[in-house]
Amino acid sequence: MEIKNKVIVQAAKPAEARLALLKGKDILSAAQFSKDEIDVVMETAAYYEKKVKDGEVLKDMEGKVMASLFFEPSTRTRLSFETAMNRLGGSVITVAESAKVQTSSTAKGETLYDSIKVVDLYADVIVVRSPQKGAADEAALAADNPVLNSGDGAGEHPTQAMLDIYTILKERGDLSGLTVTLLGDLKHGRTVHSLIRLLSHFGCRIILVAPDQLKMPAEIVADVEKLGVKVEQTDNLQQAAAESDVLYVTRIQKERFEDLAEYEKVKDDFIVDDKIVKAAKSGIVIMHPLPRVNEITVDVDSYEGAAYFRQAGNGVPVRMALLALVKGCVR
Amino acid sequence: MEIKNKVIVQAAKPAEARLALLKGKDILSAAQFSKDEIDVVMETAAYYEKKVKDGEVLKDMEGKVMASLFFEPSTRTRLSFETAMNRLGGSVITVAESAKVQTSSTAKGETLYDSIKVVDLYADVIVVRSPQKGAADEAALAADNPVLNSGDGAGEHPTQAMLDIYTILKERGDLSGLTVTLLGDLKHGRTVHSLIRLLSHFGCRIILVAPDQLKMPAEIVADVEKLGVKVEQTDNLQQAAAESDVLYVTRIQKERFEDLAEYEKVKDDFIVDDKIVKAAKSGIVIMHPLPRVNEITVDVDSYEGAAYFRQAGNGVPVRMALLALVKGCVR
Amino acid sequence: MEIKNKVIVQAAKPAEARLALLKGKDILSAAQFSKDEIDVVMETAAYYEKKVKDGEVLKDMEGKVMASLFFEPSTRTRLSFETAMNRLGGSVITVAESAKVQTSSTAKGETLYDSIKVVDLYADVIVVRSPQKGAADEAALAADNPVLNSGDGAGEHPTQAMLDIYTILKERGDLSGLTVTLLGDLKHGRTVHSLIRLLSHFGCRIILVAPDQLKMPAEIVADVEKLGVKVEQTDNLQQAAAESDVLYVTRIQKERFEDLAEYEKVKDDFIVDDKIVKAAKSGIVIMHPLPRVNEITVDVDSYEGAAYFRQAGNGVPVRMALLALVKGCVR
Numbered sequence: 001m002e003i004k005n006k007v008i009v010q011a012a013k014p015a016e017a018r019l020a021l022l023k024g025k026d027i028l029s030a031a032q033f034s035k036d037e038i039d040v041v042m043e044t045a046a047y048y049e050k051k052v053k054d055g056e057v058l059k060d061m062e063g064k065v066m067a068s069l070f071f072e073p074s075t076r077t078r079l080s081f082e083t084a085m086n087r088l089g090g091s092v093i094t095v096a097e098s099a100k101v102q103t104s105s106t107a108k109g110e111t112l113y114d115s116i117k118v119v120d121l122y123a124d125v126i127v128v129r130s131p132q133k134g135a136a137d138e139a140a141l142a143a144d145n146p147v148l149n150s151g152d153g154a155g156e157h158p159t160q161a162m163l164d165i166y167t168i169l170k171e172r173g174d175l176s177g178l179t180v181t182l183l184g185d186l187k188h189g190r191t192v193h194s195l196i197r198l199l200s201h202f203g204c205r206i207i208l209v210a211p212d213q214l215k216m217p218a219e220i221v222a223d224v225e226k227l228g229v230k231v232e233q234t235d236n237l238q239q240a241a242a243e244s245d246v247l248y249v250t251r252i253q254k255e256r257f258e259d260l261a262e263y264e265k266v267k268d269d270f271i272v273d274d275k276i277v278k279a280a281k282s283g284i285v286i287m288h289p290l291p292r293v294n295e296i297t298v299d300v301d302s303y304e305g306a307a308y309f310r311q312a313g314n315g316v317p318v319r320m321a322l323l324a325l326v327k328g329c330v331r
Numbered sequence: 332m333e334i335k336n337k338v339i340v341q342a343a344k345p346a347e348a349r350l351a352l353l354k355g356k357d358i359l360s361a362a363q364f365s366k367d368e369i370d371v372v373m374e375t376a377a378y379y380e381k382k383v384k385d386g387e388v389l390k391d392m393e394g395k396v397m398a399s400l401f402f403e404p405s406t407r408t409r410l411s412f413e414t415a416m417n418r419l420g421g422s423v424i425t426v427a428e429s430a431k432v433q434t435s436s437t438a439k440g441e442t443l444y445d446s447i448k449v450v451d452l453y454a455d456v457i458v459v460r461s462p463q464k465g466a467a468d469e470a471a472l473a474a475d476n477p478v479l480n481s482g483d484g485a486g487e488h489p490t491q492a493m494l495d496i497y498t499i500l501k502e503r504g505d506l507s508g509l510t511v512t513l514l515g516d517l518k519h520g521r522t523v524h525s526l527i528r529l530l531s532h533f534g535c536r537i538i539l540v541a542p543d544q545l546k547m548p549a550e551i552v553a554d555v556e557k558l559g560v561k562v563e564q565t566d567n568l569q570q571a572a573a574e575s576d577v578l579y580v581t582r583i584q585k586e587r588f589e590d591l592a593e594y595e596k597v598k599d600d601f602i603v604d605d606k607i608v609k610a611a612k613s614g615i616v617i618m619h620p621l622p623r624v625n626e627i628t629v630d631v632d633s634y635e636g637a638a639y640f641r642q643a644g645n646g647v648p649v650r651m652a653l654l655a656l657v658k659g660c661v662r
Numbered sequence: 663m664e665i666k667n668k669v670i671v672q673a674a675k676p677a678e679a680r681l682a683l684l685k686g687k688d689i690l691s692a693a694q695f696s697k698d699e700i701d702v703v704m705e706t707a708a709y710y711e712k713k714v715k716d717g718e719v720l721k722d723m724e725g726k727v728m729a730s731l732f733f734e735p736s737t738r739t740r741l742s743f744e745t746a747m748n749r750l751g752g753s754v755i756t757v758a759e760s761a762k763v764q765t766s767s768t769a770k771g772e773t774l775y776d777s778i779k780v781v782d783l784y785a786d787v788i789v790v791r792s793p794q795k796g797a798a799d800e801a802a803l804a805a806d807n808p809v810l811n812s813g814d815g816a817g818e819h820p821t822q823a824m825l826d827i828y829t830i831l832k833e834r835g836d837l838s839g840l841t842v843t844l845l846g847d848l849k850h851g852r853t854v855h856s857l858i859r860l861l862s863h864f865g866c867r868i869i870l871v872a873p874d875q876l877k878m879p880a881e882i883v884a885d886v887e888k889l890g891v892k893v894e895q896t897d898n899l900q901q902a903a904a905e906s907d908v909l910y911v912t913r914i915q916k917e918r919f920e921d922l923a924e925y926e927k928v929k930d931d932f933i934v935d936d937k938i939v940k941a942a943k944s945g946i947v948i949m950h951p952l953p954r955v956n957e958i959t960v961d962v963d964s965y966e967g968a969a970y971f972r973q974a975g976n977g978v979p980v981r982m983a984l985l986a987l988v989k990g991c992v993r
Contacts, residue, residue, distance in 0.1 A: 017556060055394070057393050057394035058394070063717070063747050063749070063751075065748050067741070075446075079450065085423070086422035087394070087422075089394075091748035092748075093744045093748070110953035110955070114953060117974075118974040118975070121972070121974060122745040122978055209722075288443065290441070291441035292447075293441070294443065309448045309449060313449070315453075316452070387725070405753075406757055407780055410757070410784055412784065414727050414755055414784040418725070621772070621780060622771070622776060622777075644783030647784055
């Protein structure tokens with residue numbers, strides 16, 4: 001794909017053999033992808049994004065049904081997946097449950113395995129979000145149809161990581177040689193766990209900025225370094241921003257601290273405001289998986305490198321690509 | 332449009348230039364409409380109603396996505412909008428939250444502005460219901476796509492007012508010269524606030540019947556009178572009904588009274604029952620935005636001028652018209 | 663339809679005259695069906711199942727809207743109906759309420775009659791689930807469009823019974839001459855109440871296995887025996903299984919027992935495990951309406967006669983058939 005001025009101007013459909021790379025597969029973890037698989041997702045996303053922008057009515061998934069099972073609330077991810085399926089001409093069946101309101105079969109004590117066994121006989125593809133780590137893997141065991149993990153507790157969020165990569169490619173044209181900083185709660189954030197694994201394929205330098213209690217798990221850093229990627233860790237946001245082409249911000253939740261005094265001491269050190277942006281490397285791209293609360297101040301919104309809303313929008317073409325690829329439906 | 336026995340028998344599509352009047356616009360307040368814009372909505376609604384009755388499968392919004400965001404429960408309005416979008420061949424993504432169950436991004440503290448910024452990148456048109464007055468205006472600021480206010484607290488409910496006007500036109504053939512009475516809680520009712528503004532374009536006489544504590548806000552009455560409309564106020568329902576061609580009933584909620592003794596004293600004076608209908612002007616049309624509890628007794632249902640269920644049904648063609656007009660999609 | 667080896671190999675569309683048998687009708691109770699009507703549903707279900715398996719994109723309900731009103735949670739039945747409507751090319755509007763979260767019009771005190779009156783003007787066909795016995799009949803009175811009862815409290819669940827019959831036909835090729843055992847809480851289970859009525863048309867022998875407090879209501883047994891069907895009652899599961907071609911399992915809920923000591927005494931006598939299956943008649947088909955908790959142990963899942971997941975999957979073609987037949991839309 002050719003990318004210019006943040007717009008997909010030319011986006012060719014990948015060749016048939018490459019389109020088949022993900023056919024029939026589950027999307028469970030960012031660790032499962034080869035570089036070529038990631039590239040096919042990016043190219044297919046660009047191909048669909050252009051078609052939607054051109055107002056084409058797609059029928060790639062016509063007659064197909066996607067089960068959208070959100071056992072934990074996540075409006076953004078759910079609506080993004082459902083929009084993607086609709087834009088492909090397919091239909092959606094939805095379970096959107098509040099964490100506070102356990103309803104229906106789950107309330108009657110049914111196992112996730114049994115629930116998925118049944119939904120697998122209704123739908124052609126299954127999207128699962130759960131507060132339980134490993135839930136998507138369990139769902140994939142139960143289902144013959146492809147399962148897409150859209151967040152499993154403190155586990156992974158691979159489709160978010162895919163759209164993050166797509167966003168950097170669109171914003172910067174390339175990833176190779178860039179310096180990417182991940183900021184915030186790197187210990188519990190499934191988004192950054194998935195993202196750092198995908199980044200490891202692109203030859204970029206990675207800086208991790210987190211308070212001491214919320215550092216990236218050592219085994220994930222080790223995995224990534226094994227692939228030859230340079231990972232630096234610091235708690236100095238300003239200095240990291242000065243060297244970064246991309247700054248990926250995540251929230252630090254008060255509840256994560258055992259010692260609240262510790263939280264009060266560090267919380268202001270990880271907020272991205274106008275001052276940080278002004279001191280940052282010129283052209284820096286600011287990203288965030290959203291929702292944001294106060295970790296990026298609203299004065300940053302008007303900065304042209306503030307990419308977090310565009311990033312959320314990229315969820316639609318990327319999820320269109322993933323859905324159509326696992327079903328072998330890219331026309 | 333030509334109407335016989337309350338049925339649209341002939342309905343021509345408005346000319347292209349008039350179809351473009353609402354293209355790209357938000358629908359936020361009844362005050363925003365010119366008479367010609369209201370007429371275009373009425374004509375387009377009739378055009379669609381006839382097509383649906385004739386069993387035509389429409390594709391006017393094929394490939395398009397409507398976000399149906401109900402941050403306050405409203406089954407009737409939500410289902411009516413979603414049916415409208417489906418009948419136009421479009422797709423729907425839904426957030427339907429209970430007032431008691433704050434879920435997802437809202438629960439995580441995200442602003443409405445941020446939520447809408449993102450949904451605007453998924454969907455082509457956004458319908459918003461909120462318990463907060465002004466929420467739709469805030470949403471419209473965040474979105475590039477058209478936003479339709481489907482109720483913002485004590486604010487407005489312009490699409491309801493549009494279907495109310497459409498109902499009177501279908502029931503009576505014309506509005507000019509009619510006497511229309513609005514009854515009930517005129518202080519808090521967003522429906523009647525929006526309706527009286529639309530009525531002001533049609534050269535009818537308006538009577539307001541409400542208990543003293545629940546009268547129509549003076550500034551709204553003043554706005555309407557500035558347009559040369561005669562507005563009379565009374566608390567005598569029986570006399571108003573004797574002079575009215577249309578009686579628009581809304582509920583009086585006990586909770587609105589500071590003094591419960593006051594509520595007990597007046598509550599029976601504003602109930603529409605068989606006795607009121609018999610004493611009313613011959614052919615009077617009884618309307619209600621629904622749901623009704625006991626403010627219209629069930630014995631009234633069999634009266635042929637009882638139009639409240641037909642009125643609810645009119646929500647579908649009117650909302651089809653509004654959705655297709657703001658997107659410039661009427662084919 | 664010709665059924666071989668659990669696969670629909672040939673499925674012809676019923677003749678026009680027979681397709682019209684259910685046109686315009688409500689589906690309220692298993693007691694309403696003639697044998698020929700049941701047969702038409704079976705044949706149409708097989709016809710649709712084959713088309714879906716062959717990957718055909720159906721448009722039989724294109725442009726039509728199904729209201730999916732679940733005033734009590736039931737993910738399985740709801741998703742199955744919604745999938746059915748989607749597979750027919752139609753659209754869906756949904757109300758899915760938790761029993762704990764009464765929202766919207768219901769919360770505002772509106773009657774079911776009023777709610778259905780309105781939805782009837784939006785949608786072309788209405789599916790209703792309610793915790794109240796008789797709710798579907800009340801809905802059918804309010805609606806001009808067909809109403810499908812998808813469970814009304816302790817009342818009936820006729821579409822479940824239809825898919826149960828379809829499952830036995832697919833698993834065994836025929837029902838005539840078979841011995842079918844219904845097991846569990848036969849007193850409160852609406853599923854078995856509906857199923858035994860449909861079974862009465864097929865010339866099979868019926869065994870009922872239940873604890874003393876939870877036996878099938880005598881009036882239902884009497885109704886069925888009036889049709890010449892032999893019904894035997896026992897509390898000996900093992901012996902019944904040894905004579906049965908089909909074992910239909912339902913759950914026994916602790917809450918149903920006034921005397922908990924009684925529950926503890928009997929509960930293990932009605933669990934289907936590997937031991938029961940091994941001692942059962944060769945080739946026995948094990949069914950369950952799901953969700954199951956522990957009344958069938960997971961070691962039974964790998965037994966090839968364990969049909970309960972396939973049974974759930976059969977809900978889609980059977981509900982496609984019912985929806986298209988009542989609307990006269992089978993193409």
